[in-house]
Amino acid sequence: MSEKQQYSIPSLKLMENDEWKQLEKSFPPLKNDLLLRAAKGEETPRAPVWVMRQAGRYLPEFLEVRRTHSFFECCQTPSLASTLTLQPIDRYPRLDASIIFCDILVVPQALGLEVLMEPSKGPVLPQPLVTPGDMSRLRQNVDVQKELGYVFEAVTLTRKGLDGRVPLIGFCGAPWTLMAYMCEGGGSKTFEKSKSWLYKYPEDSRKLLRIIADVCADLLVGQVLAGAQMLQVFDSWAGELTPYQFKEFALPPLLHISHKVRHVLSSLGHPGVAMTLFAKGANSPSTFSLLSDPSVTGYDTLGLDWTVDPLEVRGWLGNKKVNLQGNFDPTVLYGGKEGIEREVERLSRIWKRAGGGWIANLGHGITPNVKPEDMGWFLECVHKYSKRD
Template sequence: MFAPLKNDTFIRACLRQATTHTPVWLMRQAGRYLPEYRDTRARAGSFMGLATNTDYATEVTLQPLERFPLDAAILFSDILTVPDAMGLGLSFALGEGPRFASPVQDEQAVAKLEVPDMNKLRYVFDAVTSIRKALNGSVPLIGFSGSPWTLACYMVEGAGSSDYRLVKTMLYQRPDLLHKMLAINADSVALYLNAQIEAGAQAVMIFDSWGGVLADAAFEEFSLAYTRRVLSQLKREHDGVIIPRLVFTKGGGLWLDAMGQLDCEVLGLDWTVNLAKARAQVGENGPKAKVLQGNLDPNVLFANPAQIEAEAKKVLDSFGRPHTDNTKTGPTHIFNLGHGINQHTPPEHVSALVNAVHTHSRNMRSQQA
């Protein structure tokens, strides 16, 4: 049904196999920093008009790949499609973040929650299949979802938040309600990601965007435990091919040891984490060793191209030389930003970054030989 994969560098790196260069892709690589994306969104009429239209979602997913030699594509969608399918009424005003018409803030609202009918998310799965076909094997396609905790933050707050007052009030005052919501979210996310895999996603990523706002003791109980519940239900392979699983917790560097025990292949790191230390901690060797993904500060992309190149080299050098032995697995790195790309980023600066990563990472490997 799908063309064979021509550039498998990202997948190989996810499986801790040797690669000729460090693969690079960017969180939010299809987005507002690209003029062609803004043009397509204008034609779609709204963000949800864009995300729910198979042709538009395919078009914008491919746009960054037409500009830059990236090593993976990521589905164009939103992390909040699952609670929208639960009937919470997701909307996006231009220039504002997401908003739910019916936030979940009391016992009655939590009691109504249930794992949604995946047919309500058919537009996502149709987009996955369409994008995979359009890629024609050029690079792999990553599917994704928000984590159970991150979804709960939006569901309770009704929108983004600066202090997470409402969801944290529920956490401390009615933890039973929050645990019920998180369990439903986890089972929903697992179903959703498995359906993306069946539709053609070649790797899946869980975005725990707000895990870092939790108190130390609360992170394990309300975030990590439910990410673990998702991972335990995910397909390990599809059509005989391994499907790598990636987890990114913004602000999660404090809990790297605990995250290193997760049943996943890749841990995404934000820019506050020292890659060399993280490699020694969880990425070097052993049965649970993780591939590390990250972790350039997105604001580096506002510097001039020469400085962008210098900062990219620092990230690569911090991780150190990946292994190059094709006969065994070993420490590998996937280059990414420490969070999503800023909408004001000049596209030519992204080009400078991708070229710098490819060039320097190849040089690092040739020096090792």
């Protein structure tokens, strides 16, 4: 099968007459490129640092916006999404990256499923996919410009609002994680509904994962053309799978996303961007070996959660040139100034020994009860202790 047959090309406004080229020229020059250099494997003078969910409920300015706007209203209103993305950058000059404010569940919405954000329960999908027959309710050939164009507008607004201070990261959820939400009807402790699909309906599961992957790839392409300078794919529930299931079900659509994004961008003459995969909990040596070679996977950087040692991971990966991101325990931000500093110093020493490109981050997202001043102190400590000797 040829590449043109294998990868459908999304219809995006910025593709018309290469409008993305003119848009890119209009952005202010980048003043801090540490993140992009680390993602290329450079040992930077210090580790660039950003935090997953850095635009979120721990910030009073975020809560003030949310007081009068619903969650998905914030995601789907470009001016609001841009404002929320910029809040931590405006507050913390030590941050080396921004990530667009959005949610991974906009992809199921684009596919035609209703997604609600309930304060006491989190995301809820009232009509989940129960059997393969329910896949007929999904939109066919999703028009990402129509369904997700608000994300692209938010990216462009944010890139301008950043004024070159730091790079902007675009993102999407991984197909397996999104499938889990779509089958469970929300979050889950057992994942019995979604994982049972893998046993009962293996071929239908692969079909569903491929459908989701196509929309994810088109969403990422659109974000890059709109101004995103790096990409991350969040596989939050990867750790719920056995290593075999990860290889057989989660990995192929992840590879489809990265390969399609690179193919489409290349066909447009775009230089491409670095891509990060954060497969939380997928910490077996066999899984890491599958992800060790960026020339095969298309992912330049792997995000690590807080349950693994960077030195051990480097050993599992061998001599492949994949870069690493992470992996401070998110609860370190509740450890007080002395506890935060002590842990940042300790883990920074380990990361320096691990070598290669390192992007400092938490091993998962920042949690709502963190004090903003403790986040600021964490960033100061990373700047101090991640400096190369």
